[in-house]
Amino acid sequence: MKALVLAGGTGSRLRPFTHTGTKQLLPIANKPVLFYVLESLAAAGVREAGIVVGSYADDIRLAAGDGSAFGLDLTYIRQDSPLGLAHAVSVARGFLADDDFLLHLGDNYLDGGVTDFAARAAAEPAAARLLVTPVPDPSAFGVVEADPAGRVHRVEEKPDRPRSDLALIGVYAFGPVVHEAVAAIRPSARGELELTHAVQWLVDHGHDVRADVTTSVWRDTGSVDDMLEANRHVLDRLDGRLDGKIDPDSAVVGRVRLHEGAVVRGSRITGPVVIGPGTVISDAVIGPYTSIGANCRVHDSSIEGSVLLDGADVDRAGRIERSFIGRDAVVTVPRHPYAHRLVLGDHSKVHLHP
Structure with missing residues (x-):
């Protein structure tokens, strides 16, 4: 299974740091957030990974190199403008081909990594598999509605009135049919191709979409407070x-x-x-x-x-x-x-x- 790591965002919530560097290279316990992601993928058995990069492509390439330090073979994929997560998938189409793949946001920290999730995705293939966690304020996230067996019925991006407390945490497994979904959707009101819309397209067209719930410590390191909390958690170990x-x-x-x-x-x-x-x-x-x-x-x-x-x-x-x-x-x-x-x-x- 391949992996796609998204590292092309602007990191507006982490300004002023992202005026002079990329948020994926900000450190947790003196190690870049991105390195935790790459180590996690390698531990899950991934050997080929693509990194979608934007304006700080050179910095990320200099830091991560060819991936050999992590046990990975890295391919860098340019996204000229941050036009959404689904757009990042579309620009990586040539790298992904028709393979199943894991998708991991490059600025998200997940304690324990993705080994178990990747194993389930390989053993029980689905059009899409979403890693989710219960949160107290789901309106700030992509929200997933699923039945007790984990079959997903609805995915909404930051709904005003969430009908579930299960939030997307930036880790997914996809089959090749996701490319059909990405090609079918249109930009949202904020001008981006939303990955949640592509997943909902899969649901609406009868494809098997599953949610896996985790209670592991997770941080979207998109703000200073999130970075400090992630730093605290890693230092505890x-x-x-x-x-x-x-x-x-x-x-x-x-x-x-x-x-x-x-x-x-x-x-x-x-x-x-x-x-x-x-x-x-x-x-x-x-x-x-x-x-x-x-x-x-x-x-x-x-x-x-x-x-x-x-x-x-x-x-x-x-x-x-x-x-x-x-x-x-x-x-x-x-x-x-x-x-x-x-x-x-x-x-x-x-x-x-x-």
């Missing part, structure tokens, strides 16, 4: 390993992953925490659920429940909580009046005054 340098005046407590080349001086680190290579932590307190990328500097500051991307510099910034700080961003403050929450894009500079 972190194995500690101290490969960097820690001076005698420092204390490291709990599960901390300190990469080779990182330095901790006069600081306290309380895990779960991951700190990338080349990063220097001095006279600082790094609290639980924090990921700090490579070549960062944190001095005379306290950071908890946050993500710092590569090259971030935080100096005398007091207490920072639940923040997402971009690449090469600089944060300084002369005094420590209270806690701050920051969402800073790449190359930002912030000077906080009491």
